Amino acid sequence: xxxxxxxxxxxxxxxxxxxxxxxxxxxxxxxxxxxxxxxxxxxxxxxxxxxxxxxxxxxxxxxxxxxxxxxxx
Amino acid sequence: xxxxxxxxxxxxxxxxxxxxxxxxxxxxxxxxxxxxxxxxxxxxxxxxxxxxxxxxxxxxxxxxxxxxxxxxxxxxxxxxxxxxxxxxxxxxxxxxxxxxxxxxxxxxxxxxxxxxxxxxxxxxxxxxxxxxxxxxxxxxxxxxxxxxxxxxxxxxxxxxxxxxxxxxxxxxxxxxxxxxxxxxxxxxxxxxxxxxxxxxxxxxxxxxxxxxxxxxxxxxxxxxxxxxxxxxxxxxxxxxxxxxxxxxxxxxxxxxxxxxxxxxxxxxxxxxxxxxxxxxxxxxxxxxxxxxxxxxxx
Numbered sequence: 001x002x003x004x005x006x007x008x009x010x011x012x013x014x015x016x017x018x019x020x021x022x023x024x025x026x027x028x029x030x031x032x033x034x035x036x037x038x039x040x041x042x043x044x045x046x047x048x049x050x051x052x053x054x055x056x057x058x059x060x061x062x063x064x065x066x067x068x069x070x071x072x073x
Numbered sequence: 074x075x076x077x078x079x080x081x082x083x084x085x086x087x088x089x090x091x092x093x094x095x096x097x098x099x100x101x102x103x104x105x106x107x108x109x110x111x112x113x114x115x116x117x118x119x120x121x122x123x124x125x126x127x128x129x130x131x132x133x134x135x136x137x138x139x140x141x142x143x144x145x146x147x148x149x150x151x152x153x154x155x156x157x158x159x160x161x162x163x164x165x166x167x168x169x170x171x172x173x174x175x176x177x178x179x180x181x182x183x184x185x186x187x188x189x190x191x192x193x194x195x196x197x198x199x200x201x202x203x204x205x206x207x208x209x210x211x212x213x214x215x216x217x218x219x220x221x222x223x224x225x226x227x228x229x230x231x232x233x234x235x236x237x238x239x240x241x242x243x244x245x246x247x248x249x250x251x252x253x254x255x256x257x258x259x260x261x262x263x264x265x266x267x268x269x270x271x272x273x274x275x276x277x278x279x280x281x282x283x284x285x286x287x288x289x290x291x292x293x294x295x296x297x298x299x300x301x302x303x304x305x306x307x308x309x310x311x312x313x314x315x316x317x318x319x320x321x322x323x324x325x326x327x328x329x330x331x332x333x334x335x336x337x338x339x340x341x342x343x344x345x346x347x348x349x350x351x352x353x354x355x356x357x358x359x360x361x362x363x364x365x366x367x368x369x370x371x
Contacts, residue, residue, distance in 0.1 A: 039319050051285060052084060053082075055092075067296075
């Protein structure tokens with residue numbers, strides 16, 4: 001049976017927030033950013049510590065991190 | 074979608090929807106910077122370049138890329154200048170990164186500390202005025218002076234496409250078109266004998282692309298934001314631009330391209346003003362007493 005939801009670990013760098021979340025199978029990194037209320041323009045997705053493109057399809061047990069595109073000031 | 078040049082996993086999808094793997098992204102980035110330098114005649118082989126280094130991702134990326142070009146094309150000297158404005162919990166951290174980075178690259182680093190240079194700091198000045206305004210004026214003043222002291226013929230800064238689009242929009246919102254005449258990839262060429270021309274080799278790179286480059290190259294950068302930047306007008310405009318970019322990809326590029334089309338007209342209109350010499354410190358100024366001297370008297 002094809003799983004409809006997957007359990008993954010997500011981290012938002014800017015908010016220093018780490019949590020577990022269920023995502024729909026086929027969710028992309030960009031889709032997850034939008035689901036978490038992040039603007040995809042302002043973050044870079046990294047999966048298991050490797051930078052990935054926005055269209056990366058998230059897999060079960062992935063550790064997804066959204067790195068913040070901030071100015072040094 | 075795999076990388077357009079090979080079958081490896083992509084790390085970035087460009088505005089034209091082309092995907093790039095890690096190694097092709099790095100090549101794309103460096104080629105684009107090189108093209109900006111060549112097309113806008115930002116640097117030539119005889120130039121002695123001073124890079125304004127903050128220790129953040131933009132200036133560290135700039136220093137790394139220019140050092141690569143320096144070795145590849147046998148450019149003249151390359152130096153780095155760091156301004157320590159006296160912002161506790163911020164600049165002391167990035168200064169450590171900058172020192173380490175320059176040591177690794179073998180690039181001489183000159184540090185100007187506001188506490189020694191001006192006997193004050195942004196932490197002190199922010200009790201009396203907007204810290205971002207004071208910081209901007211005193212940083213530009215110190216960078217120019219330090220660049221001239223080391224004999225630099227060009228001062229390279231890490232401004233990227235996001236910074237430029239923000240500045241254009243900020244000046245438009247505030248009705249300060251004369252400030253926009255001072256923008257562009259190269260400024261200050263014929264302004265004043267004591268003014269070191271400024272160049273922005275990352276001018277056409279998105280801030281996001283700079284971050285990806287710095288991460289892929291594993292540059293020693295601490296990703297922290299200036300504690301004074303939070304509620305700044307620039308941050309507000311930046312967020313607005315990011316919303317627009319998300320809805321209409323290519324917005325920042327279009328703003329900057331349209332602006333470059335108008336820049337010659339803006340310069341013709343606003344840059345006729347004679348640049349004088351500040352009667353107090355002898356540095357270039359549009360007023361009798363420069364803004365830096367005025368701030369330091371407050």
